[in-house]
Amino acid sequence: MVSNSAPKEVGGPVHAEAPLILAVDTTSARRSVALARGRRLLGVIGVDAGPTHSWNLHDEIALLLDKCGSRVSEIDVLGVAIGPGSFTGLRVGLAAMKGFAHTLARPVVGVSSLEAWARRAGVSGRICACIDAQRGELYAQVFDVDVAGAVLPVTGPRLIPPHEVCRWLSDQSTLFFAGDGVGPSRAQWEAWGREQGREIHFVTIPPTHPRGWIAIEAMEFLAPAVVWLAEREFREGRAQTAATLDALYVRASDAEMKRRPG
Numbered sequence: 001m002v003s004n005s006a007p008k009e010v011g012g013p014v015h016a017e018a019p020l021i022l023a024v025d026t027t028s029a030r031r032s033v034a035l036a037r038g039r040r041l042l043g044v045i046g047v048d049a050g051p052t053h054s055w056n057l058h059d060e061i062a063l064l065l066d067k068c069g070s071r072v073s074e075i076d077v078l079g080v081a082i083g084p085g086s087f088t089g090l091r092v093g094l095a096a097m098k099g100f101a102h103t104l105a106r107p108v109v110g111v112s113s114l115e116a117w118a119r120r121a122g123v124s125g126r127i128c129a130c131i132d133a134q135r136g137e138l139y140a141q142v143f144d145v146d147v148a149g150a151v152l153p154v155t156g157p158r159l160i161p162p163h164e165v166c167r168w169l170s171d172q173s174t175l176f177f178a179g180d181g182v183g184p185s186r187a188q189w190e191a192w193g194r195e196q197g198r199e200i201h202f203v204t205i206p207p208t209h210p211r212g213w214i215a216i217e218a219m220e221f222l223a224p225a226v227v228w229l230a231e232r233e234f235r236e237g238r239a240q241t242a243a244t245l246d247a248l249y250v251r252a253s254d255a256e257m258k259r260r261p262g
Contacts (some may be wrong), residue, residue: 018078019234022065022100023227024057026093027085028131028180033060033224035068038181039231043068058095058143075106077231078237081222082110082140083248085131090247098242107239109230112248113222114179118143118151120225121216123206126154126167130181133159138181139250140165149228153169157250162188170196176206177215189215201261 018038025032032046045064065072080097083090101108118128122148131139139162142154158167160182169175177185177200186202193200193213200213207214233239 009136012028016055019231020070020074021077021079021113021227021231021234022061022075022178023079023081023223023230024061024093024097025058025081025116025226026089026096026220027081027083027222028089029086030180030219030221031057031060031089032221032223033057033064034227035064035070036224036227036231039228041224041227042070044224046223053055057092061096072104075104077230077234078104078106078108079111079226080108080245081113081116081226082246084250085113085115086135087249089091090159094245095246098245099203101242101245107234108242108245109233109239110245110248111229111233112141114139114141114157115143115151116222116225116229117179118145119229120147120220120222121145121176121206123176123178123210123216124149124227125174125176125210126172127176127178128165130165130177130179130185132179132184133251136161137251138162138165138185140168140181140235150232151229157248159251163192165189166192166196170198173212174210175213176210180219182215182217185221186217188217 021036023034030050031049033045035042043064045060077099078101080093097108114129118127124145128142133139140160141157146151189200202215204218
């Protein structure tokens with residue numbers, strides 16, 4: 001998917017001095033890159049790369065810049081989703097953005113992919129962002145999102161089986177679920193709901209006046225949310241350098257597990 005025909009406001013007015021921000025998300029098979037002038041989204045490219053990781057990030061960045069009439073040298077800020085997510089995908093995105101940050105001498109902002117999912121849900125209220133961690137587990141974290149789209153973490157990220165998410169949050173009367181972990185969790189969540197007498201509404205478009213538990217099954221590309229969150233962090237003085245940028249790992253990779261004694 002390539003989109004640059006209808007630039008739009010993403011949460012605020014644009015000023016002439018707004019930075020040009022390039023953001024990428026490679027934390028899942030649905031990879032994406034976005035370009036924005038401040039909070040004004042200029043273009044997005046999204047690709048469902050599948051499990052083979054057959055996606056050339058640098059080619060997609062070059063295509064996006066070309067379609068938007070921009071050059072690499074004009075980029076002011078870089079943003080990247082730092083996980084949790086696919087270990088292979090994470091390393092691809094981090095290596096690319098660290099390379100750009102070092103070569104261009106530009107600041108870079110690392111954005112939690114869970115926070116990006118909470119922002120991308122497009123709703124305000126309490127949201128449990130869920131990412132498919134494979135092996136029958138989820139990466140999950142709870143956030144409060146205000147009407148302006150600002151995201152505030154309520155809990156830390158955790159690795160948890162889908163049915164345990166429901167037990168963990170059973171005291172919440174109104175709650176959204178969002179992320180690519182929603183679809184794979186549906187059967188377990190519905191079974192828990194039947195046992196507990198609690199209905200979980202699965203939707204692709206969130207209701208205007210939510211009540212109860214609502215699971216949003218829409219699959220979205222995350223780079224637009226990453227660019228919005230990166231702009232906020234940069235504006236508030238929390239950008240990093242290539243040397244300090246690191247991934248957010250909630251579970252050790254297979255290679256790290258093999259190196260552990262015992």
